[in-house]
Amino acid sequence: MERSNNKAWIYLLPALLFLVAFMVYPLVDVFIYSFEEGYNSASQTYNGIGLYNYKYVLRDPYFLQAVKNTFILVAVTVPISTALALVISVALNSIEKLRNMFQTIYFLPYVTNTLAVGLVFMILFKQTPYTDGFINMILSLFGIAPIDFIGGPYWAKMLVLSIYTIWVVLPFKILILTSALASVNKDYYNAAKVDGTSRWRTFTRITVPMISPTLFYLIITGFIGAFKAYSDAVALFGTDLNAAEMNTIVGYVYDMLYGNSGGYPSFASSAAIILFAIVLTITCINLIISKKNVHY
Amino acid sequence: MKIVFEHLTKTFPGKGKKASPVTAVNDFNFEIPDGKLIGLLGPSGCGKSTALNLLCGLIKPTSGKIYFGDDDVTEIPPENRGVGFVFQNYALYPHMTVRQNIMFPLQNLKGKDKLTKEVMEEKALEAAKLVQIDGLMDRKPAEMSGGQQQRVAIARALVKMPRVLLMDEPLSNLDARLRLQTREEIRRIQNETKITTIFVTHDQDEAMSISDLIVVMKLGVIQQMGKPQEVYDDPHNLFVATFLGTPPINVFDAKVKNGQIFIGDEAVLDIKGVKDGEYTAAIRPEGFMLNENGRFTCKLDRVEVMGRDISVVSRHSASKNDTIRSIISSNNEVNENTNHVKFDIRPNKIFLFAKSEAEERVYFEEA
Numbered sequence: 001m002e003r004s005n006n007k008a009w010i011y012l013l014p015a016l017l018f019l020v021a022f023m024v025y026p027l028v029d030v031f032i033y034s035f036e037e038g039y040n041s042a043s044q045t046y047n048g049i050g051l052y053n054y055k056y057v058l059r060d061p062y063f064l065q066a067v068k069n070t071f072i073l074v075a076v077t078v079p080i081s082t083a084l085a086l087v088i089s090v091a092l093n094s095i096e097k098l099r100n101m102f103q104t105i106y107f108l109p110y111v112t113n114t115l116a117v118g119l120v121f122m123i124l125f126k127q128t129p130y131t132d133g134f135i136n137m138i139l140s141l142f143g144i145a146p147i148d149f150i151g152g153p154y155w156a157k158m159l160v161l162s163i164y165t166i167w168v169v170l171p172f173k174i175l176i177l178t179s180a181l182a183s184v185n186k187d188y189y190n191a192a193k194v195d196g197t198s199r200w201r202t203f204t205r206i207t208v209p210m211i212s213p214t215l216f217y218l219i220i221t222g223f224i225g226a227f228k229a230y231s232d233a234v235a236l237f238g239t240d241l242n243a244a245e246m247n248t249i250v251g252y253v254y255d256m257l258y259g260n261s262g263g264y265p266s267f268a269s270s271a272a273i274i275l276f277a278i279v280l281t282i283t284c285i286n287l288i289i290s291k292k293n294v295h296y
Numbered sequence: 297m298k299i300v301f302e303h304l305t306k307t308f309p310g311k312g313k314k315a316s317p318v319t320a321v322n323d324f325n326f327e328i329p330d331g332k333l334i335g336l337l338g339p340s341g342c343g344k345s346t347a348l349n350l351l352c353g354l355i356k357p358t359s360g361k362i363y364f365g366d367d368d369v370t371e372i373p374p375e376n377r378g379v380g381f382v383f384q385n386y387a388l389y390p391h392m393t394v395r396q397n398i399m400f401p402l403q404n405l406k407g408k409d410k411l412t413k414e415v416m417e418e419k420a421l422e423a424a425k426l427v428q429i430d431g432l433m434d435r436k437p438a439e440m441s442g443g444q445q446q447r448v449a450i451a452r453a454l455v456k457m458p459r460v461l462l463m464d465e466p467l468s469n470l471d472a473r474l475r476l477q478t479r480e481e482i483r484r485i486q487n488e489t490k491i492t493t494i495f496v497t498h499d500q501d502e503a504m505s506i507s508d509l510i511v512v513m514k515l516g517v518i519q520q521m522g523k524p525q526e527v528y529d530d531p532h533n534l535f536v537a538t539f540l541g542t543p544p545i546n547v548f549d550a551k552v553k554n555g556q557i558f559i560g561d562e563a564v565l566d567i568k569g570v571k572d573g574e575y576t577a578a579i580r581p582e583g584f585m586l587n588e589n590g591r592f593t594c595k596l597d598r599v600e601v602m603g604r605d606i607s608v609v610s611r612h613s614a615s616k617n618d619t620i621r622s623i624i625s626s627n628n629e630v631n632e633n634t635n636h637v638k639f640d641i642r643p644n645k646i647f648l649f650a651k652s653e654a655e656e657r658v659y660f661e662e663a
Contacts, residue, residue, distance in 0.1 A: 190381070198404065198406075206389060209389075210390075210391070212391075
């Protein structure tokens, strides 16, 4: 037993070395920086150790704005994108003709560059001196006055960011869900059909439980992904996110490291640790809930 | 519930561009009497599962009609046909307990058929008792053996008291011992409920042992239908003769000349009423009688003693199988020192078939 244990460690060593070097060490390092006040990465010096970094970050209006944005984004996009992906996947699964074509179409945004998609969204939503944007054109048909989605009120910007985020994460979820749906044995549906099960009941009592592990995987990764959102906001509102009130937590961390206000690695580390704590908590809650509801 | 098939045909489009369509069920015309256990029997790919799915309504026929009693159910969706279906893999919902699985069909009832929870529980328990799993109501399918899962599947199919119970290869996922036990169970359950039951199998043993009637199919066409023993004793063509019986029937190239059946150079039986010519002869294993002065000589290969019976394995140049297997009572003794064995043939255990495409039976009289 003892000997075989040692052997196992040898096999694991390469992977462990990489994990320690590139995951554990940086994490611990960031954790330490977050308590070192006024750390300077060039001179590798700091003034003292304490909770000042956290105090500063938690009082920083930009950070609070970023937290608010991130939470709204998570709360809006994760449920909607997952539900939408489920509806589209079920629809895709139930058609026979052209299924592959539709699957490809729905998957296209996934292989398209985030910034390119951002450009498309700009054309759709942005007001310029020459045009109000495509969406405003449609809205005007219903007699709604043009709205500046990119540079206008907060709710409009949040709306665009949410739609954009949902649009970007949807393809991956659809891909995963369609394969999960396809792997459900057809006999379950036939059995339900013979027993006269309504479509809705079949969906809620059979389909959803059967794919519940995949569903929860998507929800958990969806939460994590949404908390780490940054590039989507940049694609829409440019790099000065604080000015646009559209910063996210990751964006704040980036700004603190390199941005206009740049060069505060200690504050960046504290913000990163706070984000880590939030994601960890949410994931744990997710896992506890999923234990109760995911079958097998 | 009597079931009638009327010119029922199902053709599937061929897969691929140039593939020709496949006719899985070809012009079915027969009637299944009420309250019987029917075995639909045939080799893989003969269309028996398609026939079952047509009955159930999961697939629609290309042409023809199906009647349950006097009702034309051809266009009626499965849920309104009043059928119970036991799937080959049972299709038990893995996330539900046995109780929930059995109650599931009842919970689907709507409107005036809607049942209270108590009645549902009661009916579920009743069905569970019938298949003797009432002690396992709170288990999940994964926590049960294959045989128990099979029973749950039957209980779920029975709980609504269907007019017809359909089973697709009900025993194929069970091991040999459970298979014997479960087929008795199916017989018992059918006897108790009196529900017309149709099951599909490729195992002729299974079909013969419990069915009131068997229907033998080949390539979508019904070959013969009747009581198991009748079909065994009086096969209408070579396919039916070879498909039924273990060990399988022994097939020979034969000739009829001057009122005698010739296998090789030996005239093995005197007959009347058959034209001279080339035929295929088939002899059941129990159709051989050991006789030192017998008319049929084979090369002795080996003797297998199986307690009650002796199985004599021999060879003959006219045989279409590698070896000839004959079953004789163990009261007989085979001299294993010689390399020949002589038999007489029981006249009712040898069948002649035409050398045509249909290989239909040619009847003869004993001379």
